[in-house]
Amino acid sequence: MDKDRRILDGGAIAIAGERILEVGPTTALKAKFPQAGIVDANGGVVHPGMVNAHQHLTGGVLIKSCVPDDWPSVRSIPNNIPMHQAQTGDTEELSATLSAVGSALNGVTMVIEAGSVNFPARLAAGVRKVGIRATTGVWGTTHPGRPHSGTADEVLARQKAVLDEFPPGGLVTGWVTLVGHSMGNDELMSGGADLARQYGVGMTMHMSPIKDDPESYLARFNRRPIEHLADIGVLGRHLLIGHGVWLDDSEVELMLESESAIAYCPWAYYRLGQGASLMGKHAEMFLRGGRIGLGCDAVNAGDQVDILRQASLAAGLAKDKMVDPSWFGAHEAFEMATIRGAEAIGMDHLLGSIEAGKMADIVIHDADHANWIPKGDPIIQLVWGTDGRSVRDVFVGGKEVVRAGRCVTVDLLELKQAATETAAALFAKTGIVYPHRWPHIEGV
Numbered sequence: 001m002d003k004d005r006r007i008l009d010g011g012a013i014a015i016a017g018e019r020i021l022e023v024g025p026t027t028a029l030k031a032k033f034p035q036a037g038i039v040d041a042n043g044g045v046v047h048p049g050m051v052n053a054h055q056h057l058t059g060g061v062l063i064k065s066c067v068p069d070d071w072p073s074v075r076s077i078p079n080n081i082p083m084h085q086a087q088t089g090d091t092e093e094l095s096a097t098l099s100a101v102g103s104a105l106n107g108v109t110m111v112i113e114a115g116s117v118n119f120p121a122r123l124a125a126g127v128r129k130v131g132i133r134a135t136t137g138v139w140g141t142t143h144p145g146r147p148h149s150g151t152a153d154e155v156l157a158r159q160k161a162v163l164d165e166f167p168p169g170g171l172v173t174g175w176v177t178l179v180g181h182s183m184g185n186d187e188l189m190s191g192g193a194d195l196a197r198q199y200g201v202g203m204t205m206h207m208s209p210i211k212d213d214p215e216s217y218l219a220r221f222n223r224r225p226i227e228h229l230a231d232i233g234v235l236g237r238h239l240l241i242g243h244g245v246w247l248d249d250s251e252v253e254l255m256l257e258s259e260s261a262i263a264y265c266p267w268a269y270y271r272l273g274q275g276a277s278l279m280g281k282h283a284e285m286f287l288r289g290g291r292i293g294l295g296c297d298a299v300n301a302g303d304q305v306d307i308l309r310q311a312s313l314a315a316g317l318a319k320d321k322m323v324d325p326s327w328f329g330a331h332e333a334f335e336m337a338t339i340r341g342a343e344a345i346g347m348d349h350l351l352g353s354i355e356a357g358k359m360a361d362i363v364i365h366d367a368d369h370a371n372w373i374p375k376g377d378p379i380i381q382l383v384w385g386t387d388g389r390s391v392r393d394v395f396v397g398g399k400e401v402v403r404a405g406r407c408v409t410v411d412l413l414e415l416k417q418a419a420t421e422t423a424a425a426l427f428a429k430t431g432i433v434y435p436h437r438w439p440h441i442e443g444v
Contacts, residue, residue: 001048001339001353005331007378013046015360018397022356041364044392045378048353049109049361050307051341054204054242054263054295056114057123057134059084061095062423066434067300073210073272076300082430084147089122091422096126096134098419101410102305104132104401106388107363111305112204112263112345113137114242114297115177118147120162124172131401131409133351133361135202137177138162140192142185152187156195163199171397173201180205180241182216182225186232196238202346204263209243210274226251235260240345242295245269246279261291261344264336266313268301276317283318283328286336293344294336306388311337315383330383359397366392366405 012026014033022029030038060067060080067076087095103111110133117123120136127134139148140155148158159176166174176196178184184192184205196203207213207225217225226247229235235258244255244262255262262282269276286292294310296302311333318328335341342352350359365372371386394402401409427433 001335002355013354013360013362015362015395015398018360018399020354020356020358020360023354039364039393041367043367043375044372045365045367045375045382046354047107047363047365047382048338049351049363049394049396050107050337051293051345051347051352052103052108052111052295052305052307053240053261053293053341053344054114054265054297055099055103055111055305056116056298057099057111057127058087058092058095058118059116060298060300061099062091062419062426063432063434064299065303068435068437069271070437073274073301074212076272079432080298080300081147082432083426084116084118086426086430087118089119091426092117092119093122093126094415094418094422096123097129097410098415099305100127100130100132100134101407101412101415104130104394104396104407105391105405106304106306106308107365107391107394108305108307109133109361109363109394109396109401110342110345110347110351111135112175112202112240112295113177114206114295115140115179115204116147116298117177120174121165124166128171129410130407131171131396131399133171133396135173135175135177135204136162136166137175137204140176140178140188140205141183142188143179143183146179146183152185152191155184155188156191159192159195163195163201167199168201174199175201176203178203178205180207181213182220189229189234190232193234193236193238197236201238202240203238204240204242206242207244208241208246209269209272211246214246214248224248224251226254230254230258237261237291237346240293242297243269244282245274245276247281252281252285256285256288256290259291261293261346263293263295263344264310264314265295265297265302266310266317267304268297270313271303272301277321280317280321282314283321283332286332286340287328291340291344292336293341294333307337308382308387311383312387330379333383334379360395361397362393362395363391364393365390
């Protein structure tokens with residue numbers, strides 16, 4: 001995934017500490033570094049750790065696959081708010097750990113938290129326990145009735161505290177994380193952008209997954225969301241908006257001109273029926289040089305944290321929308337998952353490709369997995385022929401996180417027991433009952 005997109009057949013990677021030292025022919029590197037320990041990929045495909053540009057690491061994680069898939073987002077998302085409000089520090093750390101394990105097992109080594117966290121330090125503890133990279137933040141909204149809403153000054157003070165506690169350089173970095181939509185006043189939106197620029201970090205928020213945001217902004221400001229954000233100075237390379245499905249042509253131009261980025265979560269839009277096949281312009285923006293990464297969103301929308309599944313849908317949706325298989329495909333989608341995803345989050349100088357000097361975030365796919373027998377073109381097979389299930393080993397900063405398909409940094413059986421018990425307690429605490437479409441009958 002270097003600038004020439006070269007694929008090295010039969011190659012090797014030399015790692016020193018947390019960074020890639022050299023990439024080249026196996027024989028040459030073994031001769032140059034005779035004392036180095038060796039991890040044999042055994043003919044498997046090796047690629048950079050993937051980037052998830054939009055993921056709610058906490059909140060609804062413990063009610064995975066419970067939200068009915070015939071609910072629209074205007075029902076499923078507000079219904080999830082009590083679960084967010086019921087979170088404790090313990091449950092958020094547990095949720096973050098569970099999300100991070102799922103990410104690692106699917107070859108995702110960097111996650112942008114989407115901004116619905118009560119206890120950012122506990123999220124960071126859960127992520128660090130597993131050993132992947134992530135950002136952390138806290139709810140950012142001036143909208144009454146939302147968790148931790150307040151005045152712009154109050155919300156920005158909380159954002160600043162997170163940035164001070166988690167500066168760039170570690171596994172977990174603080175970002176300005178606003179809810180977005182129409183849930184922040186201009187003072188909060190522009191102040192958040194100023195804060196991100198001041199600290200040299202990113203700012204993320206949700207915008208226009210459905211038509212509600214354009215309708216709201218047109219009613220309030222007589223301008224569409226991206227037009228209004230441009231007017232108040234929010235757009236720029238620091239900004240990563242989640243979704244951006246219902247953008248019109250003028251908004252697309254503003255995003256491209258300002259080099260603002262989008263986190264594209266196609267499975268979430270299909271699960272919720274949000275109109276991505278009708279309105280989405282992500283592939284077009286990508287081919288015009290736009291900063292587009294892939295995300296999995298929340299578990300009440302995306303269910304899985306598998307970026308390869310997102311890549312296959314992104315490619316298929318683009319082909320089908322244009323009734324043309326030639327203009328966009330696996331190679332572009334895999335760029336979104338790796339180097340172009342790293343560019344979208346402002347970290348392509350460190351992540352997204354296997355090159356000397358970059359972080360040693362490495363994924364090895366199992367050559368003996370059925371999805372790789374026989375082996376074809378690696379990019380075609382990664383996007384169309386397999387998914388996260390064939391990930392064998394994962395290294396983050398040169399440290400082993402997944403070995404032989406198992407996370408080696410946490411005990412999965414203990415995590416399963418804690419998650420099962422805590423999920424039951426959360427349902428009891430909130431009183432939420434999700435309906436089943438088909439009857440569930442107790443076994444005899």
